[in-house]
Amino acid sequence: MNTKKVIALLKANLWSLLTLVLSLGIGGGAVVWASGERGKVESTLAERAKVVNQLDGFHRGNLDVSIAGNNIVSGSGVPTSQLIEQVNAQVERSNAYAKSFVADAESFHLRNRKPFNTELFPEPPSSKREVIPETFHGQMASAYAQLEGEVAAVKPLGEDELVDKLRARRRMYLGGLDEIPQENLDDYRVAMSEQRVSSLRDRAMEGGVYLDAAATNFPPYEQTKSYALGELYLWQWDYWIREDILRALTANNRPEGVFENPVKRIRRISPEPIAAFQGGSEQPRPGGMGMGGGAPGAGGMGGGADSLDQPITNDLSYSLTGRQSNGVWDVRPVDILMVVETARLPEVIDELTRENFFTVLDVSLTPVDSFAALAEGCYYGSAPVSDVALRLETVWFRSLHQDKSKATSAGSTDEFDAGVGAQVSWWMPTDLRKALGIPVTDPMGDQGMDGGMTGPGSEGWR
Template sequence: MAKQLPKQLEAALAWSKSNALAVVFCAIVVVVPVGAYMAADWWGSDVREQLAKRADLLSRLNAAKNSKIEIALPGEAPLSLDGLAGPELQEEYTAIMVRAKGDSDAVFAVAREFNGGTATRPKHPAVVDAKVFPAYDARNAVVSDGVRSKVADALAAAYAKLLTATRAGSPPEASKVADALGAEEKRFVQGEFRVDSRGKLDPAQTVLLQTRLGKFRMAQYADVAKNISMYADLSAFDVPSRDSVKGLYKANDGNNKQKQCDAQDLALFELEWKYWIASDVMNAFAQANSRSPSVQQAAVKRVIRIAILPSESAAAATTGEASAMGGETPAVDGVVPDEGVAPANTTVAAVSPALGSPIIDSGQTVTRDYAKRYTGRVSNGVYDVRLADVTFVAATSRLPQVFDALANQNFMTVTNVRLVPADAFAAARDGFVYGAEPVSTVTATIETIWMRDWTAQHMPAATRTALGITSSTPESSAAPAEPVNQGS
């Protein structure tokens, strides 16, 4: 028997059946508002999300429309443009940068050749064979002593050759002039006055003799002057000798032997670097005088002193690649072979086989420091700046010609100059015949630039370390060392 519903529920069901339309409308009144509210909430959330996305997009588009972009241009101030960089602008910018890179590489190649020459015609060849320096066993005291002597001898010979090449010379030696004057006096006294000595001349004859000898002495000075381009001798340079380099290596200092090796390498390369700088200055002076037959018509009359200032960037090397120096087997008797000085027209390796090639990033950004000099140039990863204080006598009106010759010879700029009128008559009494033009004693500070792309190949490990130059290991070097021609 089926279970009976409660009477109240049966009565409600019966009423609902008899009033079905009313029940349906009541349900609609209750359910629809609730469902509509829920549906509206879901739909409104989606609409709000879409509107938020559109608002964000419009905001970004508006910001892009009102934005500015800066395009970096090599060697120029950044270019400011309105809006975004589209594909066409990006393609144009890429093309500009490719052309700029090509131009930069071409300019660097020209600058490098101007500064250091080429592999076959180096502007500053090494003064000794690379097998003598820097590729030697620096830890062997006997070998090191021989290397010091070889470098000192080679540099002394190079300076002497530089004087000859630039037609520089000195007044005749005082002893030779005195001997010539004595012979002329004897000839004149005996031939003109028929007496055997000066003591027998009367006052008038003595005056004539003094006038004669004065002219004769000036003729002696003039004979030398007409055969040279300028006055200069070895005292104008820091010319090393065997005695001056003896103290570079202390074999008894066992605790700091590597430091002593490094100190010697630093000092020897510094001597060679100083020669390169001095040779540039002298060759520039020779060029300034090239159209003058003698010193009397020349722009530069006399070179008194070329003092190379210490490197601004070098510091004492204590660790690093310098410890890898050496490794070459010395001769049986421990002495460097006599063929240490490279003969003309021969090629030698520019990089020590025990060191590897220097790693130079020629594309890095170079900053300037105008607090040091008006040029702003300071030593960096691309080039080194070396200063020289040069004291010389020149024709005052032709100093611009001299300064132009310095710039034409290499990257040299006069950053400071001091002039003092020179006494040509006092100089003539000492044998320096300057000619008729007014002359000045000039002290000029000259800034010189040395690109590491080629100088680092001549550097020993200690110098590279001091300048912050890294080197590839010999095994990882991409190619063997580029040969350097030792001839001029």
């Protein structure tokens, strides 16, 4: 076939030829495209199958939701509206229990306490800055006197009183004679010894427990001294501590007859001072657990109101309980020295631990010579007695120092959590809060109507 015939043939069948070429090209491309799409489809199906298998596993499995207080809500399959309702109901019950528990604890512990003079704390009004501290001291002295009456306290018979009684007995024995006849000396000595014991016993019948001045250790007011507000507030706090301890120690005492009671004499009740604060009592105390500020890593009191959401940890190197001050409470150890009927010491310790959040950390006993105690003006009776040195851990909620009537909510929608972010109004002055490591974000915002003084001269009041 020559070239002209071929060209003529192609021209005659041009459309057929083009159709054949297009058909071959499209068919080949379709095969390539189809093979790529098949891979995508298989991958998509595999992913979907994996999800279906996971959903099937969820449907067949069990679901446990743990809620505070070791409460668990269980169900099977995926979370349903019914299961969510059960969880919400359990959360509400847990919150109600927690609120009730906290309310009971605060009622037992705080007992509606507030400072004796609410004008003084956290800052006295400027018009009364010179007179309120002395007035407050008088209120504290009256409170201690009333407390001594409530616990039926009596002072040991003083030497001068005893001498007066013995002289009166001697005059009666002489009956007008100038001196004791020789033949009556033995009888005279017996009579005077009996008079001495009788006088001491009569004094012991006037109350239920001997109370030394060091048991309260309330200092006299000094007109020339400048008192820091924190020091004045510590008078109040120390009073609350001694109040609870005295009531616990005398809980099983009769109001008359020291010699029949388990606690015979209270020599000293010494709350440990706060190391970071220079105010308060200057009485030396035994070494032990220190009370400090909130410096990171430092021992003693730390934390603050903004640490309520932090876990409370125990440090057994600090004490046998491991408790330390934190954003919820302060720990104030107390040293107690007292004379106790030895066999009845367990019941005394039981009453101490029932009175408040108190824990006995250490106890040491030293036998007491009851006859030697007569020289100190004390009649303990015939039962064996011991000098007991006791280390007591006392825990105090920081809400004790807050004026709840002025607390404002921070806008929390959760009634139980509203207190965490509330605007707190404090009784405790700023200087003492700083010493305890409690954050003071607005030193003017929690003061009295006249605001707080921060310049020179605000450190103390006279």
